[in-house]
Amino acid sequence: MKEKLVLIGNGMAGMRTIEELLKLDDELYDITVFGAEPYGNYNRILLSPVLAGEKTIDDIMLNDEQWYVDNNVALHKGKTIVKIDRKAQKVIADDGTEEDYDRLLLATGSNPFIIPVPGHDLPGVISFRDIYDVDQMLDASSKHKHAVVIGGGLLGLEAANGLMLQGMSVTVVHLGDVLMERQMDEVAGKMLKDSLEARGLNFLMGASTESITGEDRVKGVRFKDGSEIAADLVVMAVGIRPNVELAEKVGLHCERGVVVNDTMQTFDPKIYSVGECVQHRGETYGLVAPLFEQAKVCANHLAKMGIGRYEGSVTSTKLKVTGIDLFSAGDFNGDETTEDLVMKDVSRGVYKKVVLKDNKIHGAVMYGDTIDGAWYFQMLRDGTDVSEIREQLMFGQAHLGDSGHGGHNAAAAMTDDMEICGCNGVCKGDVVKAITTKGLFTLDDVRSHTKASASCGSCTGLVEQVIASTLGGDYETATNVKPMCKCTEHTHDAVREAIKAQHLTSQPAVRETLGWKTPDGCASCRPALNYYLLATWPKEAKDDPQSRFINERVHANIQKDGTYSVVPRMWGGVTTPDELRAIADAAEKYDAKMVKVTGGQRIDLFGIKKDDLPKIWGDLNDAGMVSGHAYGKSLRTVKTCVGSEWCRFGTQDSTGLGIKTEEMTWGSWTPHKFKIAVSGCPRNCAEATIKDFGVVCVDSGYELHVGGNGGIKVRATDLLCRVATEEEALEYCGAFMQIYREEAHYLERTAPWIERVGLNYVKEKVVEDEANRKALHARFLESQEIFKVDPWKERASEGVEAYEYTPIKKIN
């Protein structure tokens, strides 16, 4: 018999946990949900747009009643649990309904704080928390004129804005001198106030409420200084308190909230808790992103996978008032140990402040122009050292040179019919629609539903911007603890570390040791694991062809019509009449549909049928040519210019060095494709400064450049160092390739890898530490003993994997 899981609280955190659990294991539990509200689960953070008339209740439903039916989840709506019998393991609702549990999930959320002034219980005094409150406000706005919102925080301002848009005259009463003082500093708070006043809101700052007047309905609000204003509706929005009433009543350990450990377990091991009712490491949270992180961890433990810890969240805030952009994150007030970078342009309505501590972003507050909020927030969470970009920091990501960040500025200004994802033809409107109609929160969700950024990934930043601007601050930003894929909770780094530390040499061993959720992985993790194993244990791990993408499995590039293209290696881009003749003969013999010169200085034969591949390779082998690995996550080409042998400007023999480099590196597998170039002088005709490893010859020796990319996002290389001899250039090249092979994530080019780990790190390991460089180079050469073989020859004349190239049977 299945175990029983009962959820108390049909809200966002609890239901997110259930959804995450069902994704992991939908067989484990019989699930019952109790919710006090008479609805399915709705998106509480979008109540403000509903009040403002920008959305309807239907728009913000996350799980309608049909969802519960479809997923075999029993829903008791409109029933409040009044008792938990922890000994008998059952819950009892106010109408007498009882339900047994094996595991109980407590997600009772929070209650609005009501200031206990005289008159707080009069009709017309409400909070802003649920659909009922919104209905009350909408009802009041159709009959009455004067609204007073007590509390100038996030929720209060959203309520005030909504009521104003519904036609009421609204006064916001705030105890402090700065609006949203938990999210804004004084300057930003003042700009916000001016802007809201210009829209028609009234403010009473520093006003302490003494009582609410009226007899059978609210009539006004009286303050401690004796003044009084008229009010037909009073909205109390002064804060929330974790709802721990039930938990306290049944003796669960509570402080401000229900106390949980890093697995979201309460002091009763059968009872878990998530959401706003929870207190974790002394913190309580009221924003949705942390709640979703909790949900993920909790679901994992409920599913008995036992992986994952919640370690607390850094949060950021955005105000969901259309037309007002503000953003804050971290500690934006700073102290004597921090420094402020400030940009302020009042007439343009722009203010930015970034607080730095030890060259890292400690906090940020922005008003007016918040496009870079997500960027600052990411660096804050990652602890990125910003000393190198400090000069440009305030001007935003778009000003970081020509590395293609320009798109970020576009997101907010884009119209719905503008294309975001060029690979899959997805417009901004498609993404926005998918987010709002399907209740999506994460980049992964948006990817799988719309395909935006699901191919080359270059528009990921833009898609994230659209998600952020559509959802406001409730967007769950990508964390740096992203699992490798859906088969595991482990990150790329953790998997690589385990393979090395625990001497794992096969995929089954990795999957078993690390608790993979799928028996044989998926199309995403299998190629990655295969690579990690080969790179870590070149002499022990065995290549698994079934974990290779088709191109690497059959050593040619698949084309859209299912035929293949064939590129023989041309060392340093140098060829001979004999080779060209052999290529021409092969092109005719195997009916190549097109013969094309590639960007990497070689020749590509298109339209070759799969069964002909071993034959054409045999012919090319006979003429002395080997595979060019144009299909692999491997060394591709070494592009050269003619150098000192011919060129009147050449300073060194760039062609010769290119050939030596290619002879050293060919056949090596790398996390992603790897391109090298050698230019004979600083005119750089071989375009070495957009390669993964580029050499620019100078009169005194060789400049070594790394981390360039000419593809999706153009990135010029960083100068690694200068060396005097060819031998040194080769040693540094091998060492650099090896550290990239050992440490980068699968499918991460050198450009993003270097941006992630920092050029200084690479310099430390490769340039400054001579012993380490020599060790890296030696490991590279050792691995090359295995991989410097021609895969074409093995298949053309030694019959390796012959089954790949022939049909199993021909019928008729």
Add this chain to the structure above:
Amino acid sequence: MSNWIEVGAVEDIPKLGARVVETDKGDVAVFRAADDTVFALRDKCPHKEGPLSQGIVHGHVVTCPLHNWNIELDTGNAKAPDEGCAGRYEVKVEGGKIFLSV
């Protein structure tokens, strides 16, 4: 009425791999999962006709080599949120031999 044709042995297909049966109605992809279950689908992804036989097999699913659609081997249906179906063929294994009905 089924017309079973022997197309080869289970051992002829690598585990987590596929082979093609050429027919006059087009290619059929025959898959072998890790548990040795054998499946047969029309060798064309419902998306852009990519050859499914060249994809990576995991569980009872194949990922198309062209644009990474995931196709369920037992039904030929694309996994949500993608939509579409590659036609499936009856296939059975007897005594280690694969029989296909086309």
